[in-house]
Amino acid sequence: MSRREGSLGKGLKGRMPSARGEQGQKGWKLGSGSPPPLSRGRERPERGRTGQRCQDPQADSSASPLPHLEAKIQQTHSLARLLTKYAEQLLQEYVQHQGDPFGLPGFSPPRLPVADLSDPAPGHAGLPVPERLRLDAAALAALPPLLDVVRRLQGELNPLALRLLGRLEDAARQVRALGAAVEAVLAALGAESRGPRPEPAAAAVAAATASAGVFPAKVLGFRVCGLYLEWVSRTEADLGQLAPGGPA
Amino acid sequence: MSLGGPRMVEGPGQLHPSPDRCSSLTPDTAVISPQDPTLLIGSSLQATCSVHGDTPGATAEGLYWTLNGRRLPPELSRMLNASTMALALANLNGSRQQSGDNLVCHARDGSILAGSCLYVGLPPEKPFNISCWSRNMKDLTCRWTPGTHGETFLHTNYSLKYKLRWYGQDNTCEEYHTVGPHSCHIPKDLALFTPYEIWVEATNRLGSARSDVLTLDILDVVTTDPPPDVHVSRVGGLEDQLSVRWVSPPALKDFLFQAKYQIRYRVEDSVDWKVVDDVSNQTSCRLAGLKPGTVYFVQVRCNPFGIYGSKKAGIWSEWSHPTAASTPRSERPGPGGGACEPRGGEPSSGPVRRELKQFLGWLKKHAYCSNLSFRLYDQWRAWMQKSHKTRNQVLPDKL
Numbered sequence: 001m002s003r004r005e006g007s008l009g010k011g012l013k014g015r016m017p018s019a020r021g022e023q024g025q026k027g028w029k030l031g032s033g034s035p036p037p038l039s040r041g042r043e044r045p046e047r048g049r050t051g052q053r054c055q056d057p058q059a060d061s062s063a064s065p066l067p068h069l070e071a072k073i074q075q076t077h078s079l080a081r082l083l084t085k086y087a088e089q090l091l092q093e094y095v096q097h098q099g100d101p102f103g104l105p106g107f108s109p110p111r112l113p114v115a116d117l118s119d120p121a122p123g124h125a126g127l128p129v130p131e132r133l134r135l136d137a138a139a140l141a142a143l144p145p146l147l148d149v150v151r152r153l154q155g156e157l158n159p160l161a162l163r164l165l166g167r168l169e170d171a172a173r174q175v176r177a178l179g180a181a182v183e184a185v186l187a188a189l190g191a192e193s194r195g196p197r198p199e200p201a202a203a204a205v206a207a208a209t210a211s212a213g214v215f216p217a218k219v220l221g222f223r224v225c226g227l228y229l230e231w232v233s234r235t236e237a238d239l240g241q242l243a244p245g246g247p248a
Numbered sequence: 249m250s251l252g253g254p255r256m257v258e259g260p261g262q263l264h265p266s267p268d269r270c271s272s273l274t275p276d277t278a279v280i281s282p283q284d285p286t287l288l289i290g291s292s293l294q295a296t297c298s299v300h301g302d303t304p305g306a307t308a309e310g311l312y313w314t315l316n317g318r319r320l321p322p323e324l325s326r327m328l329n330a331s332t333m334a335l336a337l338a339n340l341n342g343s344r345q346q347s348g349d350n351l352v353c354h355a356r357d358g359s360i361l362a363g364s365c366l367y368v369g370l371p372p373e374k375p376f377n378i379s380c381w382s383r384n385m386k387d388l389t390c391r392w393t394p395g396t397h398g399e400t401f402l403h404t405n406y407s408l409k410y411k412l413r414w415y416g417q418d419n420t421c422e423e424y425h426t427v428g429p430h431s432c433h434i435p436k437d438l439a440l441f442t443p444y445e446i447w448v449e450a451t452n453r454l455g456s457a458r459s460d461v462l463t464l465d466i467l468d469v470v471t472t473d474p475p476p477d478v479h480v481s482r483v484g485g486l487e488d489q490l491s492v493r494w495v496s497p498p499a500l501k502d503f504l505f506q507a508k509y510q511i512r513y514r515v516e517d518s519v520d521w522k523v524v525d526d527v528s529n530q531t532s533c534r535l536a537g538l539k540p541g542t543v544y545f546v547q548v549r550c551n552p553f554g555i556y557g558s559k560k561a562g563i564w565s566e567w568s569h570p571t572a573a574s575t576p577r578s579e580r581p582g583p584g585g586g587a588c589e590p591r592g593g594e595p596s597s598g599p600v601r602r603e604l605k606q607f608l609g610w611l612k613k614h615a616y617c618s619n620l621s622f623r624l625y626d627q628w629r630a631w632m633q634k635s636h637k638t639r640n641q642v643l644p645d646k647l
Binding site: 101104107109158215218219 | 283284314316317318344345346347349351352359360362363365403
């Protein structure tokens with residue numbers, strides 16, 4: 001796993017394929033030496049050094065990059081699906097500790113942007129998939145510092161809510177991993193983000209919220225947990241367009 | 249829980265659907281005063297919600313309040329002026345959650361204008377009943393009771409402090425909740441042969457309280473591990489006895505000159521333990537008066553009494569893991585064809601027998617590991633009867 005992906009915390013087993021392959025003119029191929037010879041006729045090929053199954057040297061080499069890209073997309077899609085579930089649980093846990101009206105059906109404080117991170121635009125689903133994934137990756141990159149801010153605030157408001165604090169900590173790590181995986185998919189598609197991404201203004205958010213009072217701090221956390229859920233579920237849906245069996 | 253959608257605000261006995269999904273108001277639309285107040289249970293609160301005058305159409309007309317999602321009765325509110333709505337709450341209850349009760353000011357359409365969190369509770373009471381123990385003289389764990397009423401409705405922080413009695417600075421314990429919610433563990437750097445002063449400080453938003461100081465010497469509160477390698481075995485063919493052997497707890501084995509041990513045992517299908525006290529400084533014992541052909545569970549524990557010359561009783565260790573063994577089956581039929589012990593293990597009635605039972609019980613307690621039992625007494629009686637018949641027998645030719 002590349003260092004950018006970081007630790008995934010609980011819930012994810014197995015390894016994600018490395019994203020260090022070379023990028024050809026189209027697609028993507030393994031860059032780690034020649035595969036070992038097949039052992040016997042009908043047996044499955046032995047694993048290569050990367051942990052991937054080695055290609056049958058007699059197979060058509062022009063088709064080789066696609067299975068790896070598909071596997072990468074499928075794994076990232078699975079990760080997004082898992083994190084969507086975790087994000088739902090995090091939001092449930094969060095509202096329990098803030099008290100009503102946070103847990104009441106239909107509770108909806110003003111949905112203001114948080115440090116330039118807002119909800120997916122209404123037209124998001126109509127964009128080309130690579131563009132959607134670029135927006136997803138940008139949002140996923142903006143979330144970890146905001147989740148850290150919420151964790152610090154909740155550490156003061158609910159110091160005994162260890163499970164909530166643990167979930168917030170895990171969420172920051174996990175969304176970082178998902179963002180890196182989406183970036184890897186974009187790179188494999190030749191559609192990576194262009195230009196440097198602005199630094200998130202999490203510190204400014206934290207300072208402003210701390211001085212505004214407890215209720216705004218609760219609302220901020222509610223908003224961030226909501227944005228986290230919206231963007232990971234959006235990412236899951238967008239990757240689903242690319243996954244085998246999806247519309248794309 | 250759904251994000252967005254029509255807001256539902258709970259009022260007295262009914263829900264009020266509100267059409268707006270997203271408010272166009274900024275966070276600076278209104279402000280509640282006071283912000284995040286801390287109050288005693290039973291006290292009153294006067295609050296205001298002031299709408300900022302530069303917002304178009306901003307007015308206090310139609311504003312209403314909710315507390316923890318419940319709409320407050322209109323009679324508790326009144327307009328102070330065109331832009332300010334006041335609220336009067338009396339006899340407040342303790343906060344529902346430690347993060348504070350949510351007092352929210354709403355516009356006529358139900359949208360949230362501002363919020364403030366109320367912290368209603370009690371100051372902490374004096375913690376008491378501090379007890380501490382040291383495991384093998386290496387650490388110190390302390391436990392305390394938070395206060396006579398416990399619930400303060402506010403997050404209350406407990407801090408265990410300690411210092412050497414005659415010198416040194418205050419230290420604060422750092423490892424909390426090790427053996428329950430009100431406990432702390434000091435893992436190292438403890439001095440022996442000199443007393444410590446230990447106390448607990450409780451602090452919350454409404455105040456603080458300090459326990460009485462407990463003074464102790466680590467050597468007076470030592471406990472240790474249960475004795476390892478407990479073996480229980482039969483004593484030859486004796487039907488009512490088992491031999492118990494164990495090893496001194498290794499961590500303190502070089503210091504346990506005056507250690508005391510206790511044994512407890514029970515029949516396999518019983519929950520009643522019998523305790524053998526004061527097994528002085530031995531590492532073996534013979535249990536007597538047991539039922540033949542019966543499985544027994546046996547446990548042993550250790551008290552490191554007198555360690556390094558301490559005059560105080562130590563603290564009993566945990567019991568060792570249960571060890572099981574069975575007494576041999578009786579080969580001699582008893583009065584009912586069962587075990588040698590009288591039925592139910594109880595002697596038949598009679599003052600002599602009652603007194604003998606008491607004597608044997610005392611003997612077992614004070615002259616430990618006695619081999620006497622009712623079985624031997626019955627054998628003696630049988631022998632006496634036989635002897636008496638023989639002595640009183642008159643041969644016809646002797647008269």
